[in-house]
Amino acid sequence: MDYALLIARYSKGQKKTWSAQKTLHAALKAAIQEGALAAGTRLLASRVLAQELGIARNTVVYAYEQLVSEGYLSTDRRGSVVNNMAVIARKLQTVVLDDEPSLNLAGRAQNLMSLPVASDLTSGFAPGVPALADFPMALWRKSLDATWRQLTVAQLGYADAAGELVLRTAIADHLRASRGVDCDAEQVIITDGTQSSLSLCAHALADVGDKVWIENPGYVGAQIAFCSAQLNVIGIAVDQDGIAPKANDWQLHPPKFVYVTPSHQYPTGQVLSLSRRLELIQQARLHGSLLIEDDYDSEFRHEGPPLPAMQGLVADAPVIYLGTFSKTLFPALRIAYLILPKNLLTTMRALVAKASLRGRSADQICLAKFMRDGHFLQHLRRMRRLYKQRRDALVELLQTQLGDIASVYGDTAGMHLSLCFHDGSINDQACSQAALAQGIVAPALSSHAVGKRRQAWSGLMLGYAQVPVEEMPSLVAKLQKILRCQC
Missing domain, CATH: 3.40.640.10 (Type I PLP-dependent aspartate aminotransferase-like (Major domain))
Known part of the structure; x- marks a missing residue:
């Protein structure tokens, strides 16, 4: 067996910053897991493998010892042998990856897996995200400092x-x-x-x-x-x-x-x-x-x-x-x-x-x-003006560029509005995924359906509180291109 080729093959994708010891250990471990080094295979002596690979013997000794401690190798007077446990470990790893929810989660927790997860992303039109860049950090720090002093x-x-x-x-x-x-x-x-x-x-x-x-x-x-x-x-x-x-x-x-x-x-x-x-x-x-x-x-x-x-x-x-x-x-x-x-x-x-x-x-x-x-009320007044300005800009863009295929709802209050499609056959979840691929978070209304009852709303949620007015035209232009491809 050509160990130099074997190690080179299973070293691909490893980090360049890894030490020679870690690199050799990871390559041998991968070769064992994937069956290239089958159960019962007797590895070269550490001195021989070091000479073949042109590395220090201590590097090989370290790798062998780690594999022994992890159960992949066993040793006898004649050297190191690939363990049968390695094959079993490989099979168990596949089972855990495929069936992890059913093995580890309670039934009530498994029932939650089908529900969508609220995005923690803040890009594009992500709803529920305030204008964090406009928060009065200096005033908050002052209040926090005063609190801790007292x-x-x-x-x-x-x-x-x-x-x-x-x-x-x-x-x-x-x-x-x-x-x-x-x-x-x-x-x-x-x-x-x-x-x-x-x-x-x-x-x-x-x-x-x-x-x-x-x-x-x-x-x-x-x-x-x-x-x-x-x-x-x-x-x-x-x-x-x-x-x-x-x-x-x-x-x-x-x-x-x-x-x-x-x-x-x-x-x-x-x-x-x-x-x-x-x-x-x-x-x-x-x-x-x-x-x-x-x-x-x-x-x-x-x-x-x-x-x-x-x-x-x-x-x-x-x-x-x-x-x-x-x-x-x-x-x-x-x-x-x-x-x-x-x-x-x-x-x-x-x-x-x-x-x-x-x-x-x-x-x-x-x-x-x-x-x-009085800082809280002062901040609210500033944000009301800012959010109304951003709401106005977004509504105008949506009506101008997408008014023929969608209508704006829910824009009289809050930090988001809904863009509802005239054609109910448009797949709003596909539109949402296409937008996400371009860095725009715009959740689909249908993804908020409750239980088995049907709901009549199809469209996108668009949060505007955190989106500067100057960024809106390019974002809406991307949405327009996505939605017209779906029509």
Whole structure:
């Protein structure tokens, strides 16, 4: 056997920065795994192989010893022999790669594998990404520095599971003034993100197999939270006025709770009409259901006055209100909150105290200071102007270049809009993949379908908050080329 050729063959693709020892070890290991060095093969003595390859004997000794320790070789008085275990290891490796989910994941986890994953990319028109380049870093650093200077030793320990009172008070004050939410600080629970809030609701408010409703198309994160809690998720169709349950839905599938995004439906961007909001509240009361109102980007309203939250429309509404600072400030802050109805306050707070992590006092106190000093409202005003400017530019481009094949929906509020195709036969997921290949993140509306129920929306989600106006023409031109190829 020509070992020089063998080593050269199995050294291809290895990093040039690797040492001679590592290179030889990896090449011999690959040759054994792929069968070029079969079980029972006796390798050359270390001195002979070193001479043949023109390398130091210690290099060969190192490689042989590593392979012995890994189980690929065994040694006797006559030298080193390829182990039968190497063949078995190769087969096991193939099985693990092919069947890893079924071998390692629980059944409820396997059920989540079919759900799409929200992209963590921020390029192109990725939805949900704020204008991070315009965040007032200097002001935030100043607030953070001041917080750490004033932090006490006691505040380094485990904090109130509901969150720092100073932040809960600031949030309650802000929501009463800006969103019409009827609450006080005691009703506020701080979480580390909307996903955590949803998981808390899913596990605390429903048992395995209970029916819960979600808008169809709807937020994938909510689907994941509810499916992971093994709930029976039912999609309720969304039209131009938001979620539209039928009378027989309430009769045949009464839910434990209903998840809604009324101020800016995710993903279509539609606004839930006032009549539907009131009807939802009434039906929820009649059927003993709760409404989970996710108000994720309602701070940004581009047309008309801000719409009040469902939670404050009527007294003691059966609504849990969810909010987050990921959209208004920055995602890495990992601070969100939920507002509990008073009749759930005692039990939910007790549950949170038993099940939640406690800490991050400095970040919460810093955020409270940021709000109390007026920086939060100042930042919101700046972002409203900026996002409206970017929204206007994008809508004009879409209407001019793509108005004959698609319409814009959901552009009156929030940080994204939906581009809905006139021709329902256009494959929006194929369009989304083609856009991603060109560096544009634009999720397909159909990828947000819920369960087995069909939904009528076909198109793309386009986030504009983080896209400078000067970059939009080239991005829309790429989208235009992609979509016209699909028509």
